[in-house]
Amino acid sequence: MKRSHAGAFLAVCALSLALGAATPARKAAPGLTPERVHFTFEGLAKGVRGEARPALPLPPEPEPGFGAEPANVRFRFDGDKVSDYVTSAERQVVVYPAPAFRELFVKAGQGKGNPVDVLSALLKKGSPAVRGEIPILPPADAAQVLKARVRLLPFHGGRGFAFVTAYAQDDVPVANDALFYTFQGLTDDGRYWVAVYYPVSTPVLPKTVQDSPEMKDMKAFDAHFKTYLQKTIRALEDPRTVYAPDLAKLDAMVRSIEIR
Secondary structure, three states, X not given: OOEEOOOOOOOOOHHHHHHHHHOOOOOOOOOOOHHHEEEEOOOOOOOEEEEEEOOEOOOOOOOOOOOOEOOEEEEEEOOXXXXXXXXXXXXXXXXEEHHHHHHHHHHOOOOOOOHHHHHHHHHHHOOOOOOOOOOOOOOOOOEEEEEEEEEEEEEEXXXXXXXXXXXXXXXXXXXXXXXXXXXXXXXXXXXXXXEEEEEOEOOXXXXXXXXXXXXXXXXXXXXXXXXXXXXXXXXXXXXXXXXXXOHHHHHHHHHHOEEO
């Protein structure tokens, strides 16, 4: 297996990991650093690189997707180039200080129903059957079009929701270029929010929106959008539907996450 740590590219053997697991856990360093975050990524990458990222302050007039973040830690896969701002289109694992992110929503006048409180309440219910949107961080300036394969997954010292989803600002067909796996979770002590983003694809969806047969008659598509979504979700939920990469590998990575 492979394990990320120390913010550098690593490809270590299973024996060294087994020896590392037998070593007493280090005392938690003050502050959040890449060295404190550990996880395996077997079958998903040859290596990962961790980085400590500075806070992004609130803009003068914050909007719903206000673009601000507290200082955080992010891991990128292999040599992936990633945007300065975390997006669902890029493979990455991000750890945020949850109280600091919550405070940003409060300062932006969006304290009521903020993602940290909403996710905490959903986790207390302890059910993967979530009717509305499952919140993500950073917040998206778009709507959660659908969610499928929702699982309640534990990781070391916390738990959260893993699911396949897509976001859009308009009613458009769902395609592989917008589909991604995500995990959104909290540590049991409420100190950290763990976000995982990893684009996925499946043969049951077209490659792009433009490849979708629904694009040939958008008037009919708009009139039957709910039916289309229900049909698409059923296809994504079908146990025979395969994903690339395998969702089981992504779930395994999530379960291995540990903040020391």
